[in-house]
Amino acid sequence: MTSAHSGSSPRHADPDENPYVEAPPTDFEPVGELSEMEAAEQASLLRAAIREHDHRYYLKADPLVPDETYDRLFTRLRELEDAFDLPTKNSPTRRVGGEPLDGLATVEHVAPMRSIDNATEAEAVREFDERVRKGLGAAGFDPKAVEYVCEPKFDGLSLEVIYEDGEYARAATRGDGTAGDDVTEQVRTIRSVPGKLRGDPPARLAVRGEAYMPRDDFETYNDELIERGEEPFANPRNAAAGTLRQLDPAVVAERPLEVFFFDVLGWETGEEEDGSDADPPERPDTHWGEFDAFDAFGLRRADRVERVGDIEGALAYRDRLMADREDLNFAIDGVVIAVDDRAHREALGSTARAPRWAFAYKFPPRTATTTVEGVTVQVGRTGRLTPVAELAPVDVGGVTVSRATLHNPAEIEALGVNVGDRVRIYRAGDVIPYVPEVVEKRSEGTYAFPDACPICDAPVERDGPLAFCTGGLGCPAQLERAIEHWARRDALDIEGLGPERVEQLREADLVESLPDLYDLTVEDLAALEGWGETSAENLIAELNATRDPPLDDFLAGLGIPDVGATTARALAAHFGDLDAILDADEDALRAVDDVGPEVAESIRTFLDTEENRTAIDGLRERRIDPESVDVESGDALDGLTFVFTGSLSTTRGEAQAHVEAHGANATSSVSGNTDYLVAGESPGRSKRDDADTEGVPVVDEDGFADLLSERGVVWPPESDE
Template structure:
């Protein structure tokens, strides 16, 4: 046997041993034998560098150093999940699903929700080419070199896998490995890590992959995304992924009702403590991919999935002091400063008290012993007071009446829970908060500029609003603390590049109250330019689809402010996009203005999303469910029988994708 043949033989054998040990948990050789074969392969690869293979089992030991992790845009957005905490929540969700798809028989796939670092792995022709962290859901950090060291991540697949796809999952640190790591740290005189989840997440950003390789990380996969996958159901996708070589948890179940879902939830709420990993709930997904497509997404989450969170852990600690924060809109948020306490694996020192009504309702006072939970096991919140331990000299909390930052008298509008500081132009946290919102990823996404830098620029008098960012020069940035030549150049270049951001995101970036991403898109699409929005009356704004009185009043108030008009005028002069680009406008018509469609089924010539875009680009509206207001149903193959019956009952015309194309 030649050395080249031996290299190939060893690679194949070690890959199989890895799979048997780390995925199937059935080792077939001893650790010593494995190490000896790995050492032999390393020596042979060093002898023949021309035979290098980026997916050799030897990459598992690491050695690659990453100084800066490149930011990568996800091909398919990584959404968050809506949370539920009761059987009633799930039943309401099921009813909404049944209404949209027009079918009372919906199957669900239930999977345990593992508490780790979310990850997206990209495979091309059966080979791992990219591993990217979740980031903000739109883009994350490329940590491929580090993820390759995780033994349960297959570098090459087997079986009938698609040519290209992404698979999502969690990088986790098992309890046993976490305990061993902490024991070693304690013996070395170092502080132990706080919890497995944060340690797993931090491990992925270590610069030396050899250090990552020393950590007993695991990778659990659960969601495949891509085109032409040849898979029609979620439960089937789990079985397929398992066959291709992925570590897919076996604690999943196909359920045909919310009753069966709750049986699964109740079982694992008890027995999850026997698992080797942290879990914080159950993820319930509509099983049919066709139904998933029909249900679609909200601005933040899929309508076809829900996370049922197990009851949060609760602790008691002392509330030392109540302080108040000012947000970018002037909203005042009371904050409980607590004696540090360990809760669900992290040390909690602060918790939001929400508003004056919440403080009064629970009668929360400084010096109280309070019950603290993590809402969804993420955000700490006070859920009650231990009145038996209340000090005898306790006094009720008097909510502040003046802004803690600028001293302005607070206001509280009728029907609103929060107090506000009205000093819009002069209150420092409001000013810096608006600028920080303006530069955020989903708004202007200005690289080289973060929240701390904004605070510093404001403090030094270089900016007093977000328009001032576009006048910054490298020379005036250099004297600032921690600002080198390259950092200053990157900041100025990032500001310049933001001028390419499309109108709807610029509109969102302005920070108009109640105008989030979705509303900004609606307004931009309807009015086409900022000038048209400025000219619109309150009544005209309310007439826009899904724009209510509250939003319309906020838009009018913002745009009648002389200061805001001056800011917009300045931003225009600097070259920001305040109208929809001509090439986009040219592809849009108003042929379908006032016409509402429901899209259902599987299509031949276009995807469902392309069809919806064609409707919207021509002025039409896409609704999720059939009603008397529906004008047409564009139906493909496998349209649900209940939906068809409802359409016939209401007399709604059913047309094909080709009929629709003729229409436009």
């Protein structure tokens, strides 16, 4: 007998009762026109609807609304929560990350998270089956009645996730199996981990899951790291593990992590307040039934799960999954075969390290031996040089491999590898082949890394283990990617200037530098294959719309290493205009928030490179003049700390920026260090209660304006000269 798994579940939001589920309206009335009760009711509906959209998108791959509509609903919810200081525990808006953590605490698991015995030989799996049947017979069970549940063995990071009364409460890594790192805030940002369960979950549910980075997202993310001149992850597992140990949840939120759930660690039903049974849901008697419960609760699990009646069915399942391995969007290194019946599991028990009722049938290692026929050095957008070994084609786990990364010059030196050597190839995490060792030295010496860029012949500089072309925007390889970066949404946002069109413009010799974009004409573009007059006019219009870009967008668009949108905004706010940034030395740059010594050096190096300054000058000659930013440098509010709540005549962000520009601090929560709580219309209760507890004065917007006026600061900020 073989059966595939299926299940149904209730919904987070009923479209008949919630207007934001199907064809939702997004033309919202101004926040300031809502009462606190109306805002709370709308926020509740939005939370439920967004949970339903997350479920349909991340668990069912069947979205109900376009991305733009989802974004509008999400933005509206955040506006309501901010304006009315609404509680956000387990709100979908918490997905964007909270405050950075000082470190990772250690927490005990509710039940041991044991390892699983494993082997790569079928005979070892049959021996496991014999032990299971013998153990069940000794315990008084029919040894012929055993059934197995077979599922993928994920190659990620194992997690314990706890829900209390259906609400997300805690997450921890496996650690030593008894205790692990508390990663509650990091896991909270993962959209496939529901903040609130569906249906009727038990009072306390502890589940085991596996965090991973999807293969396609892993490849894209690694490409972005390389483009930024950073070291890529070796495989998806390292990417998942490295991400979850980030102390800043906002960093985790930006990375494409997902979670599959596959086991129950604890199921507590609880009681009514009067001590009577609350008729809570009982834990299923089988592992197969637990998967049904996962479906009902909205917990994501793998589709490729089967129940089989004997061990030969499990072996056949493993062979089928191995054959389909290349088509899966997640890394696996085998299958897990587990006894289905929980009573059988309890009878079999566990050793100190592993359960006796489960076994992992692993895939063969993905290695092979071949010859290095050459080395190609690739150049990324930031000028980073990445060596790639050109190999005599070899089959590695059913895939023909002819190229493998050598990472960087330091890796080549450590391996001692050269053209002609016999090397071992390893397919890491099913994705990136690399060279872990030289197995037979057939050459003299080690590959000599080039001193000049293979594309533009500019000198190569070493930065620790890495190497970089110094040609900057004058290097054709860097230029093509730099143009793509310039056009990105988080830079100049030029629609219609994707990689294919950039390559076409370069091949037609129409763009040999970044400023050349602004010399293009409708006639130039319309003459190219695949272009018409309308598409040509549209791109020229898009380019013309960027002639007076915000200063931070201009800086982000240049592609300065280590300068993303956040750092670009900080630079713009601090210096105010482009010339001040161009003239700033490293000491002046380090005075900017988020700019440390390494980033300051990176900025200065980029701006001091002749080719990059030529490109910037060329842009300015074509009247691409970034808008200056008014920089307040006063200290009239120095030493004061403000917290804002409720709706003001300006946005909360603008209010915080205004007081900070005059030397004050602006924080999001009231503490003993807070000097004033500024309460606008419909202020939230929690901050007012905290202010009462801490003895913090509460002022309305008029009182706030008077307070600032006494110190020579104008309110509202748009009244400033």
